[in-house]
Amino acid sequence: xxDEFRDFxxxxxxAAPVYLDRDASIxxxxxxxDDAGAKGADLAVFxxxxxxxxxxxxxxxxxxxxxxxxxxxxxNGVEVPSPATDALCAAAKRAGTDVVIGVAERDSTTGxxxxxxxxxxxxxxxxxxxxxxxxxxxxxxxVWGEGDGSTLRVYERPYGxxxxxxxxxxxxxxxGYALIAQGLQVHAGAWPxxxxxxxxxxxxxxxxxxxxxxxxxxxxxxxxxxPADLLDLTMDFGGQKRNLILPCDGDSAIIGxxxxxxxxxxxxxxxxxxxxxxxxxxxxxxxxxxxxxHYTRPDVFTFKVNAAPKQMATFExxxxxxxxxxxxxxxxxGLADGEIRDAAELLxxxxxxxxxxxxxxxxxxx
Numbered sequence: 001x002x003d004e005f006r007d008f009x010x011x012x013x014x015a016a017p018v019y020l021d022r023d024a025s026i027x028x029x030x031x032x033x034d035d036a037g038a039k040g041a042d043l044a045v046f047x048x049x050x051x052x053x054x055x056x057x058x059x060x061x062x063x064x065x066x067x068x069x070x071x072x073x074x075x076n077g078v079e080v081p082s083p084a085t086d087a088l089c090a091a092a093k094r095a096g097t098d099v100v101i102g103v104a105e106r107d108s109t110t111g112x113x114x115x116x117x118x119x120x121x122x123x124x125x126x127x128x129x130x131x132x133x134x135x136x137x138x139x140x141x142x143v144w145g146e147g148d149g150s151t152l153r154v155y156e157r158p159y160g161x162x163x164x165x166x167x168x169x170x171x172x173x174x175x176g177y178a179l180i181a182q183g184l185q186v187h188a189g190a191w192p193x194x195x196x197x198x199x200x201x202x203x204x205x206x207x208x209x210x211x212x213x214x215x216x217x218x219x220x221x222x223x224x225x226x227p228a229d230l231l232d233l234t235m236d237f238g239g240q241k242r243n244l245i246l247p248c249d250g251d252s253a254i255i256g257x258x259x260x261x262x263x264x265x266x267x268x269x270x271x272x273x274x275x276x277x278x279x280x281x282x283x284x285x286x287x288x289x290x291x292x293x294h295y296t297r298p299d300v301f302t303f304k305v306n307a308a309p310k311q312m313a314t315f316e317x318x319x320x321x322x323x324x325x326x327x328x329x330x331x332x333x334g335l336a337d338g339e340i341r342d343a344a345e346l347l348x349x350x351x352x353x354x355x356x357x358x359x360x361x362x363x364x365x366x
Contacts, residue, residue: 005279008159010186011041011097012217012273014193014252014266016225017053019245020069022076025052026084029101030091032272037095039274042123042159045188046101047219047252048166049116051084052076054192054219055104056246059139060235063244073143077106077114080325085119085127093125098157100164100188100215104144105132108325113145118164118190120155128155129333133166134175148310150330150353152178156337157186160279164188170202178305180210181292185282193218193248200251200265208259211286213277220250222268257285309353327353 013032018024029051036044048054057069078084084103092099098121105117116133132147152175154163163179164187170176179187187210191199203216223231226245233244253264254275262275289295309326331349334340340349 003280007276007278008042009040010213010215010254010275010277011036011039011044012215012252012254012264013044013046014217014220014250014273015046015270016220016222017050019053019221019225019227019230020072020076021227022052022078022084025050026087030087033088033091033095033097033099036272037097039272041095041097041272041274043098043100043157043162043186043188043215044095044272045164045190045215045217046099047217047250048102048190048192049104050101050190050219051078051103053104053221054246054248055140055143056192056248057233057244058142059246060244061142063233063235065233065244069244070143073104074106074112074114076104078103078117079106079108080117080119080130080329081127082108088119089121089125089127092121092123096123098123098162100162100190102166102190102219105130107145114143115147116140116144116166117147118166118188120162120164122157126336127329127332128336129153129329131164131166134169135172137168148308149178149306150309150326152305152307153333154179154182154184155333159277160185160282162186162188164190166190167192167199168202170206171198174303176206176210177291177303180212181303183292184210184212185279186277187212187214189214189216191216191218191251192246193220193250193252194246195249195251200253203253204255204259207255207257208285208289209291211257211282211288211290213257213282214255216255216265217252218250219248220268220270221245221248223247257282 105115107113118131120128131151134147136144154161161183163184189203203214207214234241249267251265254262263273
């Protein structure tokens with residue numbers, strides 16, 4: 001008979017956030033997570049910066065309303081961890097499903113930077129980790145900072161190895177290969193939502209290249225979803241008026257490892273798409289073309305990822321070491337995965353992640 005793997009259920013949650021309202025968006029996300037759990041989802045995926053919406057207004061920095069929108073945007077950012085992430089974790093535990101959700105993450109140190117971030121949450125309510133988009137695209141650079149290689153990782157889940165990327169990180173090619181090289185089997189592809197983003201062709205290609213299931217989830221923002229005070233904000237563009245806030249039509253789907261659609265795509269509708277998956281299908285597709293195994297040439301190509309967290313400053317001579325939130329998350333993930341098993345391995349991980357890290361000597365803090 002050989003090995004047998006149980007089926008599992010993937011869910012793409014296509015719904016509109018409460019635009020530029022973090023707390024209301026979190027409440028809605030929690031309800032949607034409950035709904036996905038009721039559908040038997042083992043994994044529920046939301047779109048890019050779902051909390052609290054895609055910052056398309058960044059394309060128009062010369063509009064008189066830009067400053068007020070920017071202020072609203074930063075004040076509704078999601079710090080990690082925070083009461084907002086605690087609520088999402090509680091919802092995942094209640095629903096018994098893993099969750100990948102896009103958030104506009106606010107830097108918890110400076111309070112003045114936003115990152116396009118995917119949160120990975122376990123069904124037990126644990127915040128597994130996060131991934132910050134490596135390179136914002138075009139006008140996104142006005143409002144989003146750049147991530148680093150420390151968050152290019154996969155998570156061992158009961159159903160398979162889970163990873164995820166935002167939007168045109170799929171266009172960049174190499175971020176996707178960093179996940180493929182770690183044995184990616186289930187992929188959360190988060191998008192702002194719309195055929196304009198090339199999300200269908202890039203997601204289907206990535207499914208075939210990785211031999212993994214891809215939950216392609218796009219954001220949704222129709223006219224009825226926009227706050228009333230933003231509906232009248234327009235810009236003249238080529239003799240035509242365009243809304244300052246870009247409508248997003250979703251275009252979500254679930255794609256098999258062979259690139260075929262298993263559910264969707266669906267446009268302009270709030271829906272939770274589901275599809276059945278099985279690791280045996282992943283193994284079969286990788287047997288045809290395993291780009292981290294038999295179908296690659298490491299003797300010809302060398303691929304290296306800098307997985308160290310980005311450091312803005314190093315303070316020498318201080319007896320105490322300041323360990324960033326990002327490093328703390330990586331340590332927690334290592335403990336949860338069993339990669340860090342004792343004090344020696346913990347010290348080694350800290351020394352790898354924090355250049356120059358040393359344990360303080362007794363009395364050095366006095």
